[in-house]
Amino acid sequence: MNKEIKDRFEYAKSFYKKLNIDVDKVLERVRKIPISVNCWQGDDVKGFMNNSQPLSGGIMVTGNHPGAARNPYELRQDLEKVFSLIPGNHKLNLHAIYIDSDEKIDIDQIEPKHYKGWVDWAKKINIGLDFNPTLFSHNMYKDGFTLSHPDKKIRDFWINHCQRSIKVAEYFATELKQKCVNNLWIPDGYKDFTVDKFSPRKRLKESLNSIYAIDYDKSKVLNTMESKLFGIGIEAYTVGSNEFYLSYAIENKTGLCMDMGHFHPTEQCSQKVSTVMNFIDELLLHMTRPMRWDSDHVVSLDDETQEMTSEIIRNNFEDRIHIALDFFDATINRLAAWVIGTRNVIKSIVKSCLEPTSILKQFELSNDFTSRLAIIEEQKSFPWVDVWNYYCEQEGVPYDGAWLEEIKEYERNVQFKRKR
Ligand code: RNT
Ligand code: ZN
Secondary structure, three states: OOHHHHHHHHHHHHHHHOOOOOHHHHHHHHHOOOEEEEHHHHOOOOOOOOOOOOOOOOOOOOOOOOOOOOOHHHHHHHHHHHHOOOOOOOEEEEEOOOOOOOOOOOHHHOOHHHHHHHHHHHHHHOOEEEEEOOOOOOOOOEOOEOOOOOOHHHHHHHHHHHHHHHHHHHHHHHHHOOOEEEEEOOOOEEOOOOOOOHHHHHHHHHHHHHHHOOOOOOOOEEEEEEOOOOEOOEOOEEOOOHHHHHHHHHHHOOOEEEEOOOOOOOOOHHHHHHHHOOOOOOEEEEEOEEEOEEEEEOOOOOHHHHHHHHHHHHOOOOOOEEEEEOOOOOOOOHHHHHHHHHHHHHHHHHHHHOOOHHHHHHHHHOOOHHHHHHHHHHHHHOOHHHHHHHHHHHHOOOOOOOHHHHHHHHHHHOHHHOOO
């Protein structure tokens, strides 16, 4: 262990002790919080189906940085590099289109066996897996609709796909001995003024009822649904709105997903956590950074990220809130995007865990708002970074920007040698 890092950690430890914070316990806590890393940052949400269509559904990846993974082996190779630069033990979040199979199947034929390569690999590197049915970039995503399409044949196609996804999620949980979050997001909606807003939502409700009616082990699979305000070309009306899924989740005791980029730009997703946690058991977060719209920028160590992790930590919600990433940037090295975004979320968790929350709560309860604001602001320059550095050293990953040189080397030796 680097002596300077150790000395600075000892200083931080005594500093935080005065605030009644046990830094060793903090690191134990941080170590137990997994981040579900989105596989789709590695190849611009393309996936490995033989019949895949261009990315659709109102989401978009911009940029053409060379060296994107072209198959499961390359994606795993990239992810191993990424996980070696991030402290802690995490999860990989797979989308259904990331099959690892030579069989030429369509999305409505997926079975656990088509993902066995991922499970074997997850066991080898000791990570968990989460899952998502894929209801876009496909020719059965018709006229802008999937599970709420007026045509029953189209709805049934997607219901079947979603039911199969639950089975894949259950398989992941059984094999890896940890709960699998299975998140559903659909792009359904209209570009312009919509006359019948009720019927599509009624159909969506019925489709969800059919999907979740299948037999599966609820202790193994957490089903969540992800709401959205709008997408590109779906500006006017989104079937799967926040009110819709929140109501559905409460009535049917399912999980819920909130993506930080899926609200009006003047709304903050972090402010909604304390509401929904009063009514639902488990929440999935898609951590991302919206810039003016749902732009899926790499997570920054900014105020909203901090506010979000603090909502989890202050309320001891880490067993009920699952953290996943959802960004896709191809203007920069895709591995660097993963490393930057994931490290930022973990840094933010470390900072939140080092907050003197009980002291702040006392100020709040006694209406001492001066002290509350003073400490909220002062703690931004408390020695949390010494704790982060020590954590990285302990976990055998670079504590500073040294990871960047490793990525550059990987770029030269691996990514830039991949032909399109
Ligand atoms: C889209 C949603 C969704 C997707 C992934 C690829 O707006 O955020 O989570 O990003 O399913
Ligand atoms: Zn999302």
